[in-house]
Amino acid sequence: MKNYENILVTKNYRDHAHIALIQLNRPKVLNALSTDLMKDLVDALFALEDDKEVRVIILTGNERAFAAGADIGQMAEATPIDQINDNRFRTWKQLPLITKPIIAAVNGFALGGGCELAMSCDFIVAGDKAQFGQPEIKIGTIPGAGGTQRLTRAIGKSKAMLAVLTGDMMDAYQAERDGLVAKVVPAETLIQETFEIAKTISNRAPVAVRLAKEAVNMAFESSLKDGMEYERRNFYLTFASKDQKEGMKAFIEKREPKYEGF
Numbered sequence: 001m002k003n004y005e006n007i008l009v010t011k012n013y014r015d016h017a018h019i020a021l022i023q024l025n026r027p028k029v030l031n032a033l034s035t036d037l038m039k040d041l042v043d044a045l046f047a048l049e050d051d052k053e054v055r056v057i058i059l060t061g062n063e064r065a066f067a068a069g070a071d072i073g074q075m076a077e078a079t080p081i082d083q084i085n086d087n088r089f090r091t092w093k094q095l096p097l098i099t100k101p102i103i104a105a106v107n108g109f110a111l112g113g114g115c116e117l118a119m120s121c122d123f124i125v126a127g128d129k130a131q132f133g134q135p136e137i138k139i140g141t142i143p144g145a146g147g148t149q150r151l152t153r154a155i156g157k158s159k160a161m162l163a164v165l166t167g168d169m170m171d172a173y174q175a176e177r178d179g180l181v182a183k184v185v186p187a188e189t190l191i192q193e194t195f196e197i198a199k200t201i202s203n204r205a206p207v208a209v210r211l212a213k214e215a216v217n218m219a220f221e222s223s224l225k226d227g228m229e230y231e232r233r234n235f236y237l238t239f240a241s242k243d244q245k246e247g248m249k250a251f252i253e254k255r256e257p258k259y260e261g262f
Contacts, residue, residue, distance in 0.1 A: 001047060002043075002047075003262065004040040004043070004044060005036065006025055006034070006036055007023060007024055007025050007037065007040045007044060007254065008022070008023040009022050009023075009044050009047075009048075010020070010023075010197075013058070015078060016195075016202070017053050017060065018053060018054060018055040019054070019195065019202055020048050020051075020056075020058070022041065022045070022048075022057060023060050024059075024060070024062075028069070030049070031061045031114065032062060032068060032069060032072070032113075033067055033113040033114065033117065034074055034075065035086060035091075038091040040215070042091045042094050042095065044096070045057065045102070046096050046110070048100070049097075049100055055201070055202040055209070056100065056101050056198040056202045057101065057102045057103070058102075058103050058105055058191075058192075059103070059104050059105065059109065059121055060104070060106070060107070061107065061114075062108070063108055064105040064107075064108045065109040066108060066109065066114050066118060066130070066244075067109075067110060067111075067113060067118075067136070068108075068110075068111050068112070068114055069112030069113045069114055069115040070112055071252075080168075082261060083144075089144070092120070092145045095120045097196060099213065101198075102120075102122050103122065103124075104118040104123070104124045104125070105125050105127075106118055106125070106130045106132075106172075106190075107129065107190055107192040108127075109131050109205065110131065111132070111134075111135055112133075112134050112135055112143070113132050115132050115133060116134075116143060117145075117173065118132070119144065119150040119151065119180070120145075122213060123182040124175075124181045125181070125183050125185060125194045126172040126175060126176070126183070126184050127186065127188075128172050128173070128185065128186055128187055129171075129172065129185030129187045130172040130181075130187075131169045131170070131172075132169060132172075132175045132177065132180060133168060134147040134163055135145075135167035135168075135169070136164075136167065137164065137165060138167040150212055152180050155180055156178075159178055170188075172184045186236055203260075205238075205241065205243035205257070205259045206243070206261035207238065207241040207261065208238050208241070208244070211234040211235075211238060214230075215234050241262060242252060242262045243257075243259045243260065243261065
């Protein structure tokens with residue numbers, strides 16, 4: 001892997017060949033999401049996407065912040081045309097192209113763009129001191145990278161409207177109750193517990209994991225009828241994989257399956 005200026009990438013994380021860790025690394029500005037950071041992040045994600053060994057990606061920040069929003073200094077004097085031409089937003093559109101599971105491990109602040117980035121991952125594991133929110137309304141603008149859309153899908157219209165219009169933060173436990181966060185763990189064990197979840201997923205059949213991720217995402221983009229058809233086609237497709245044969249054979253033989261990703 002290449003070296004990046006704004007992120008740290010660790011393959012073979014904790015000596016596990018199938019897990020990679022990406023850590024946002026702009027601590028002096030609470031990992032504010034600059035154009036350069038987003039470019040580094042997308043470049044790293046696609047490099048890991050192309051790596052046949054990697055099966056699960058963990059995305060995290062530090063103890064103080066996952067990411068405390070966009071880089072306001074970069075945006076304060078921008079015009080609408082500046083925003084249109086800023087490739088930071090083009091990079092956001094590439095995040096859904098990653099087919100491997102991405103788990104957001106969130107400690108500290110995940111605000112504005114930071115909350116939007118966490119929601120762009122497949123699910124969120126939060127430290128018990130994490131704080132989430134879309135505070136853009138407090139500085140005269142609105143979310144621009146999915147805050148009004150993904151948050152509404154995650155927690156419902158009423159609660160999302162309250163959060164977006166007030167700009168108030170919610171703590172980790174409120175985020176879990178509302179459906180934004182999958183699991184809350186002690187802040188000091190966040191990475192370890194996220195790693196254990198990643199290990200579990202990495203031990204599943206990679207083809208099935210990919211098709212399952214696609215099917216769950218389709219639930220947010222289609223009618224129930226169309227989503228059911230998509231799910232059924234992906235179900236049929238798993239039967240073309242060697243891993244499906246291995247998984248069912250291992251079940252019958254009462255042993256652990258050995259998946260190869262084919």
